Amino acid sequence: MSLDNPDPLENVAKGATEGALNYLGMSLKTLVKKFLDKDFSFTEDEEVINLAKKQRKKAEWDLFKTYVKDGKLHILFQMGLTLRDLEKDGKDLVSLKNKIRTKYKREGLHVAYFVQNGLFGKLIANIIGRFQTTEEIKSEIENILGNIDKNVEFIDQYDNEKQTSDEIVTKVRAHSPETFIISSVGSAIDVCVKIKENVMGRISENYTCEVYEDEDKNKRIYFLNRKNI
């Protein structure tokens, strides 16, 4: 690198354009030409691209986009699938969760949690028999995901049974949703069962309850379905 020019960046570029820099057996000039000809794109980490591509090939995604056309929900759905894969592979979730929360706020992160925890498939199974038309199903999915904090409660193991039950009953009475979901994972299941009992004891006149449990009993989801009176 020449020391005549005090600008280090200019020196780097000058050296490169002079053919001093090569990558994968190609000169900088060749890489740039391939890029400008739209033959090449560049990525620091191919795994990130492959992870994103993989989500768009999943059957769950195909089903989701059949019903939901909203671009923001599309991305949050993809993020939920990505979080699920990262979790399965024991990778760090914090950085991605922070990015989702920063851009899409708490509600957006909850949509991603909804998908990460496999709730979308369970929701389809729950509503497919309760709604007559595709439009009604579409509307219910968009309503639930677009207003997730009014329609879904994610139970934490440290939740206070009475306080959380009261909050759920208040939401149900205020909004009368067609479907209200109470979801729990792992150590939160015990308190979730108590909360469901408490809630149903107060709203069973207007709601029925369906329970879904995964094979290894690590997830329990309650669907509170409004009765058609």
Added chain:
Amino acid sequence: MAQLISIKDMSRDMKIALLKELGHFSDGVFVLDKEGNKHVDKYIKEPVKVENMFIYPGSVIILDNNPLSISSFLEEYGDVFG
């Protein structure tokens, strides 16, 4: 369809030189625009680091290489990688 080239093993100097050829600059850490401002990822609104770039041809899109930005890019531009 643009072939994806990993630049994980490319030297920082060459990444900076590549940026310059594409009309951008660097302070050694961040990607800068022609005015010397930090280039911001259009999806997550965060400055892009030289060591974590995704660069796509056409109108030269430079993003932070993270799942949210890449998924947002694919949602906007379609499955450009096939």
